[in-house]
Amino acid sequence: MRIFDPHIHMTSRTTDDYARMAAAGVLAVVEPAFWLGQPRTGPGSFTDYFDSLIGWEPYRAAQFGVVHHATIALNPKEANDPRCRPVLDLLPRYLDKDRVVAVGEIGYDSMTPEEDDAFERQLDLAVEHDLPALVHTPHRDKAGGTRRTLEVVAASGIAPERVAVDHLNEVTVGMVRDSGCWTGFSIYPETKMSPPRMVEILRRYGLERMLVNSAADWGVSDPLLTLETGRAMLAAGFTEDDVDRVLWRNPVEFYRQSGRLDLTGAGADGDQPTFAGSSIKRGGS
Amino acid sequence: MTRPERLRAALRGTPRAEWVDAALTAAAERPETIGRSFTQAGRRAGRTPLPGVPGWTADEAARALLLAALPADRAEAEIGDLYRHGDADEKRAVLKALPALAAGGALSSAAGLPLLHDAIRTNDARLLAAALGPYARHLDQAAWRQAVLKCVFMGVPLTAVDGLEERADRELAAMLAGFADERAAAGRPMPADAAALLDRLTREES
Ligand SMILES: [Zn+2]
Secondary structure (H helix, E strand, O other): OOEEEOOOOHHHOOHHHHHHHHHHOEEEEEEEOOOOOOOOOOHHHHHHHHHHHHOHHHHHHHOOOOEEEEEEOOOHHHHOOOOOOOHHHHHHHHHOOOOEEEEEEEEOOOOOHHHHHHHHHHHHHHHHOOOOEEEEOOOOOHHHHHHHHHHHHHHHOOOHHHEEEEOOOOOOHHHHHHHOOEEEEEEOOOOOEOHHHHHHHHHHHOOOOEEEEOOOOOOOOOOOHHHHHHHHHHHOOOOHHHHHHHHHHHHHHHHHOOOOOOOOOOOOOOOOOOEOOEOOHHHHO | OOOHHHHHHHHHOOOOHHHHHHHHHHHHHOHHHHHHHHHHHHHHHOOOEOOOOOOOEHHHHHHHHHHHHOOHHHHHHHHHHHHHOOOHHHHHHHHHHHHHHHHOOOOOOOOOHHHHHHHHHOOOHHHHHHHOOHHHHHOOHHHHHHHHHHHHHHOOOHHHOOOHHHHOOHHHHHHHHHHHHHHHHOOOOOOHHHHHHHHHHHHHHO
């Protein structure tokens, strides 16, 4: 099984995770810029974080044969802090980088006017930079938040097939499918979505425009729940090709719209000099 | 040192030469355009090895030429800025371009030194290797020895170190010997190139 995790926060994970992921077939990941748990207080800590997402983290991933891309944005939660908002002016520089394949995560947390503004401005940036957008839906008031999300997306003029609306569930999947946007599902050990529920959704709505991710981060999460979902699909009678479509070809198709997806080195042995001619793996000793 | 003229001639033979020519003209006339052209060079000029210029890829060559095309009064500030905000490929291209930029007068001789220190501080083998080209002659001996030892530690081949034979000294030999002892204690091999260097330095002394 080859797996592309279209939403995972590897900055928060260890090298053990990379090793287990690579062994399980997770050969490509996209890491969206998001909240770090501890609120940031100024643009400098954002740019250091963005630099890490396009510098150190892809380098670290390559040591394990995992290809890493990023999405860059000011997340909705921190869009509410006036000390962080100047980050919006620094985004264009990052949205031009080779390994940046979308604007994200954008969207709503508490649905404030500040979030409206940041969301709209960043959808515009996606259009200007010819990038897809990865949109987070709120954990509270999810149905209302998702409805409003779709209205803002429609008003922005970005093509729906260039937008993935994420963290969906049984209640919100229908309206997002009707909008023509991609539907993302975060499989979590306890909250959000489980592998059996995901399989039911795939049965009911089909495989088209479906994205399955672990959204693993610094919270209770598991980077191998994509694999679990693939196994649950097989157990439920889906074919190997169905699994490959959902867990590999779909995310490739979505992010390929950036024109920047480069999967060279996916699955390569990290001990081989695969990443621009050098390996650091043994240097950690 | 690889001269800009040589890079430019080699790029002329590539399918993306037209983009490179336009970007170079723009960088000379409107230096503010280099922010985007420098970042996009990989996608626009390609990343294949440059025919006839070993050790250089098309994007690195395009980036080095863009830096060299900047007007003299803007070069130093822009070069620092592009390094600071660059991803790893962009940073590496700046580092590789430093010797020619200094020779061409775009940089006052040691102005790129802070960039070398930054690259050597990282744990990115590609940046470390790129920092130890000919421009590393501006590093003081203590910083240079530490950087060479870091190469050994991180498994960066010592062929990356320009002028190694001339510059390696007794102090470096002592550091390598200490490292060899640690490796022996851990039951792990010393990289062959480092062992050979240590051997040479020790023999010269006796
Ligand atoms: Zn996330």
